[in-house]
Amino acid sequence: MGRQRNKHRPMAEINVVPYIDVMLVLLIIFMVTAPMLMQGVKVELPDATAEPVDNQDSEPLIVSVNSAGQFFLNLGGDKERPVSLATIQQRVGAVMRRSPDKPVLVWGDEAVSYGEVVTLMAALQEAGAPGVGLVTEDPR
Numbered sequence: 001m002g003r004q005r006n007k008h009r010p011m012a013e014i015n016v017v018p019y020i021d022v023m024l025v026l027l028i029i030f031m032v033t034a035p036m037l038m039q040g041v042k043v044e045l046p047d048a049t050a051e052p053v054d055n056q057d058s059e060p061l062i063v064s065v066n067s068a069g070q071f072f073l074n075l076g077g078d079k080e081r082p083v084s085l086a087t088i089q090q091r092v093g094a095v096m097r098r099s100p101d102k103p104v105l106v107w108g109d110e111a112v113s114y115g116e117v118v119t120l121m122a123a124l125q126e127a128g129a130p131g132v133g134l135v136t137e138d139p140r
Helices: 017-037 085-098 114-126
Strands: 061-065 071-073 104-108 132-134
Touching: 061 085, 061 114, 071 085, 085 114, 104 114, 114 132
Parallel strands: 061 104, 104 132
Antiparallel strands: 061 071
């Protein structure tokens, strides 16, 4: 007598371990690269307790002001080279005409005078930015 075959074979199960491994590798890659996506000039941000701005889907325009009062924009070729206020206004205006909902953030060094930041924010609003966000550090 030969071996009898079972007419009711169990269903084949999907091995999910490789999918979990791939997901964990992608998670690590995103965790490592996410801090590198925020491009701006190194400034000492002031401490403030505030509610975070609603998360936008598009990458924001970041205008930085260092302690010497120089302006930088994370747009164009050399992001580490200071640009004039008129250049920032022109470039931000061009971007706002293409995508009017793009968020604009200001990274102002805490040593910069209030007047410099207000002048920058006024220039950004003239360029077409409907709202300008100020970036601060959480004091905790």
